[in-house]
Amino acid sequence: MxxxxxxxxxxxxxxxxxxxxxxxxxxxxxxxxxxxxxxxxxxxxxxxxxxxxxxxxxxxxxxxxxxxxxxxxxxxxxxxxxxxxxxxxxxxxxxxxxxxxxxxxxxxxxxxxxxxxxxxxxxxxxxxxxxxxxxxxxxxxxxxxxxxxxxxxxxxxxxxxxxxxxxxxxxxxxxxxxxxxxxxxxxxxxxxxxxxxxxxxxxxxxxxxxxxxxxxxxxxxxxxPLLTELPYGVRALATMRLDCDEDIASAQGLFEWYADQGLPLSLAVKTSLDVAPVDMHLLDDVLNAGGSILSHSHNHLENWGRDYDGALADARASRAWFEAHFPRACPVRYAVSPFHTNRPWSLRALADAGFEGVISGIVHNDPDMLVARPGIMPEVKRDIISHSQQCMLHGDSHDDALDGPSVPSQSFDAYAKAGAIFGYLDHPFSPRYDYGWGSEERRLTAHRELVEHISGHEGVLWLSAGDCLAYCVLRSRAVLTMDPDGAIDLGGYSNHTGLQPGVRVRGHDVPIGELA
Missing domain, CATH: 3.40.50.880 (Class I glutamine amidotransferase (GATase) domain)
Incomplete structure (x- = not known):
C-alpha cells in the first residue's frame, strides 16, 4: 500500500x-x-x-x-x-x-x-x-x-x-x-x-x-505523489512586502519603483500606528497596483500577546481597525506575525479571529514555526496555514561590495532550486530608524539588483503577499491518495481555474486539476 x-x-x-x-x-x-x-x-x-x-x-x-x-x-x-x-x-x-x-x-x-x-x-x-x-x-x-x-x-x-x-x-x-x-x-x-x-x-x-x-x-x-509548492508550470515564485512597524508613507518611493516595474508590493500594517491621510493614500495605491494589505498585528507584541486571550484580542483589534478605517481591504485574511514569533496558541487565536494564513518563522525563535513548506502547523488544531519568509533585505546586513550575487540573490537561487516560494521583506523608513540603509538611493539600488537577478531566472511568477498566501491556503486543502495500481485520487481541492499546484510522481508533473 x-x-x-x-x-x-x-x-x-x-x-x-x-x-x-x-x-x-x-x-x-x-x-x-x-x-x-x-x-x-x-x-x-x-x-x-x-x-x-x-x-x-x-x-x-x-x-x-x-x-x-x-x-x-x-x-x-x-x-x-x-x-x-x-x-x-x-x-x-x-x-x-x-x-x-x-x-x-x-x-x-x-x-x-x-x-x-x-x-x-x-x-x-x-x-x-x-x-x-x-x-x-x-x-x-x-x-x-x-x-x-x-x-x-x-x-x-x-x-x-x-x-x-x-x-x-x-x-x-x-x-x-x-x-x-x-x-x-x-x-x-x-x-x-x-x-x-x-x-x-x-x-x-x-x-x-x-x-x-x-x-x-x-x-x-x-x-x-508529491504536491508541489510552486504552481504548475512556474519555475520560481517571488513575493515582496514591507512590514510597517513604524511608518507607512515613507515607502512611497520604493512602492513607485516596484509599480514602474509592473511588480506587486505589499504592506503589512501595524494598526495602532497614528495613520494620516497620506498613509491611507499609499494603501489605496498599493491595492490599485495589484499589491496586498496585510495585518502586522495591532500592538506588535511577541506572539501577538501573553497568552491565547491576549493574542485573540490583538488579532480582533487589528481586523476591526481595517473594517473601520480601510474597508476596501476587508476582509483581511492574512497577517505577518510581529518579530515572526508564534506559539501554537497564537495561531489558534489568529484562526479564531478570522485569519486564514500567516507569515512566520525565523532562526532566532520558535523553531517549530520555521518550515520548508507552507501549510498547517503541528499542535495548532485550526484551519490556518503558515509560510516562512526569512529573507530580510536591510542595509544592516547588505554587502554592497560582495564579489558575485548578493546573499538575497543566493537565497532566491536556493528557493528556486528547491521549488519553493521566495518571500523577502524590507521596512519603511521612520524618523527613528532607516534599517541601516543610510539613504533611499542605496536601498533602491539593492532592490533593483535583486529584482534584476530574480527576473533573469526562467519562468518566474511574482505574486502579492496576499495572493501568495491565498494560493497556499488552497494548496493545503488538497488530499492525494494512491491506489495499489498507482492511480492518484484527489480530494478536498476545488479550485481548478486559477493557479494550481502540480502533482509529481516518478519524475512526472501534472496540474492538480487533471486529477479531478
Missing part, C-alpha cells in the same frame, strides 16, 4: 508528521489498520524492536526514512555505525551575533557531497549549523538552527558508513566529524537517514526527502 507508516515516540513525531503532510497531503498517512502493510516507513529514533519492520519494507519494494538515533540493529539495517557521542561541541554549533553582512556563522557545518542524485537535491552545498545575517535574529538563506544539545533540533550522534553511501557530512574547520545524511540501497528497497530527530524539516534540504519519497528508483520502488 502506497502510504506512510510512522514509528516512534519522540517529541519530534508530530512535527515530522506535519512536514510530511505539507508535502504529500494527509492522504499519504496510513491509518492504524493500514500501518502494517504501508510500503513506506518513517521512523524517529527507532529502537531495535522496530528493526524487523524496517527490514520488511526494504525487502518488499518499499522505502525507509529514519531521522535521529537508530538502535544498533536498526543502524545495521541502515548500513551505519552509530554511537550516541555528539560529534561537535555546543560552542562549535553556536554562532556569534552578526555585526556586519554575513558575519555570524558557526564553525560546524554540513557539507553535501557531489555525485548522488539525492544529495544533489539539496539547494545548499555547504551550510553552517547556525547562521546570522542580522544580530542573532535572521538567516537570509532561510534555514533553521542545528544544535548540539541533545534536543530534537540537535545532531543525534556520531556515525560512519557501513554499507550506506554518504550524502552529507559534518565538518568543522575542514575536519570530517561523521555523517549527517546517508542512503542505503538493496535490490528491493532503499533507506534514507538524517542525523537529527526532526530531519531537515526547517530547511530547503527537505527537498532531499521529497525526492527520495517521490522519485527515487521510481521504476522499481514505491513512490508517493
Amino acid at each position: 502506497n502510504r506512510i507508516a510512522l514509528i516512534g515516540s519522540s517529541p519530534a513525531l508530530n512535527m515530522v508528521r506535519s512536514a510530511l503532510v505539507r508535502s504529500f497531503t494527509p492522504g499519504c498517512l496510513a491509518g492504524p489498520e493500514q500501518a502494517a502493510s504501508a510500503s513506506v516507513v518513517v521512523a524517529i529514533s527507532p529502537g531495535d524492536e522496530h528493526a524487523s519492520r524496517l527490514e520488511q519494507a526494504l525487502e518488499g519494494g518499499g522505502k525507509v526514512l529514519v531521522f535521529g538515533a537508530p538502535g544498533p540493529a536498526c543502524a545495521s539495517v541502515l548500513g551505519l555505525r552509530f554511537e550516541d557521542a555528539l560529534p561537535v561541541t555546543a560552542s562549535e554549533a553556536e554562532a556569534p551575533n552578526a555585526v556586519g553582512p554575513c558575519s555570524g556563522q558557526s564553525v560546524a557545518c554540513i557539507q553535501y557531497l557531489p555525485g548522488h542524485t539525492l544529495g544533489e537535491a539539496s539547494p545548499y552545498t555547504l551550510r553552517p549549523f547556525l547562521r546570522f545575517d542580522f544580530t542573532n535574529e535572521w538567516n537570509n538563506m532561510g534555514y533553521g538552527r542545528v544544535r548540539a544539545d541533545g534536543e530534537i533540533w540537535a545532531i543525534s550522534g556520531r556515525s560512519e558508513p557501513a554499507g550506506a553511501v554518504a550524502l552529507a557530512e559534518i565538518v568543522v574547520d575542514g575536519d570530517c566529524r561523521g555523517l549527517y545524511a546517508a542512503v542505503a540501497d538493496n535490490a528491493k528497497g532503499a533507506a534514507l537517514w538524517f542525523n537529527r530527530p526532526v530531519g531537515p524539516l526547517d530547511s530547503l534540504e527537505w527537498a532531499v526527502v521529497e525526492r527520495f519519497l517521490c522519485d527515487y528508483r521510481s521504476e522499481e520502488l514505491s513512490c508517493l
Whole structure:
C-alpha cells in the first residue's frame, strides 16, 4: 500500500508528521489498520524492536526514512555505525551575533557531497549549523538552527558508513566529524537517514526527502505523489512586502519603483500606528497596483500577546481597525506575525479571529514555526496555514561590495532550486530608524539588483503577499491518495481555474486539476 507508516515516540513525531503532510497531503498517512502493510516507513529514533519492520519494507519494494538515533540493529539495517557521542561541541554549533553582512556563522557545518542524485537535491552545498545575517535574529538563506544539545533540533550522534553511501557530512574547520545524511540501497528497497530527530524539516534540504519519497528508483520502488509548492508550470515564485512597524508613507518611493516595474508590493500594517491621510493614500495605491494589505498585528507584541486571550484580542483589534478605517481591504485574511514569533496558541487565536494564513518563522525563535513548506502547523488544531519568509533585505546586513550575487540573490537561487516560494521583506523608513540603509538611493539600488537577478531566472511568477498566501491556503486543502495500481485520487481541492499546484510522481508533473 502506497502510504506512510510512522514509528516512534519522540517529541519530534508530530512535527515530522506535519512536514510530511505539507508535502504529500494527509492522504499519504496510513491509518492504524493500514500501518502494517504501508510500503513506506518513517521512523524517529527507532529502537531495535522496530528493526524487523524496517527490514520488511526494504525487502518488499518499499522505502525507509529514519531521522535521529537508530538502535544498533536498526543502524545495521541502515548500513551505519552509530554511537550516541555528539560529534561537535555546543560552542562549535553556536554562532556569534552578526555585526556586519554575513558575519555570524558557526564553525560546524554540513557539507553535501557531489555525485548522488539525492544529495544533489539539496539547494545548499555547504551550510553552517547556525547562521546570522542580522544580530542573532535572521538567516537570509532561510534555514533553521542545528544544535548540539541533545534536543530534537540537535545532531543525534556520531556515525560512519557501513554499507550506506554518504550524502552529507559534518565538518568543522575542514575536519570530517561523521555523517549527517546517508542512503542505503538493496535490490528491493532503499533507506534514507538524517542525523537529527526532526530531519531537515526547517530547511530547503527537505527537498532531499521529497525526492527520495517521490522519485527515487521510481521504476522499481514505491513512490508517493508529491504536491508541489510552486504552481504548475512556474519555475520560481517571488513575493515582496514591507512590514510597517513604524511608518507607512515613507515607502512611497520604493512602492513607485516596484509599480514602474509592473511588480506587486505589499504592506503589512501595524494598526495602532497614528495613520494620516497620506498613509491611507499609499494603501489605496498599493491595492490599485495589484499589491496586498496585510495585518502586522495591532500592538506588535511577541506572539501577538501573553497568552491565547491576549493574542485573540490583538488579532480582533487589528481586523476591526481595517473594517473601520480601510474597508476596501476587508476582509483581511492574512497577517505577518510581529518579530515572526508564534506559539501554537497564537495561531489558534489568529484562526479564531478570522485569519486564514500567516507569515512566520525565523532562526532566532520558535523553531517549530520555521518550515520548508507552507501549510498547517503541528499542535495548532485550526484551519490556518503558515509560510516562512526569512529573507530580510536591510542595509544592516547588505554587502554592497560582495564579489558575485548578493546573499538575497543566493537565497532566491536556493528557493528556486528547491521549488519553493521566495518571500523577502524590507521596512519603511521612520524618523527613528532607516534599517541601516543610510539613504533611499542605496536601498533602491539593492532592490533593483535583486529584482534584476530574480527576473533573469526562467519562468518566474511574482505574486502579492496576499495572493501568495491565498494560493497556499488552497494548496493545503488538497488530499492525494494512491491506489495499489498507482492511480492518484484527489480530494478536498476545488479550485481548478486559477493557479494550481502540480502533482509529481516518478519524475512526472501534472496540474492538480487533471486529477479531478
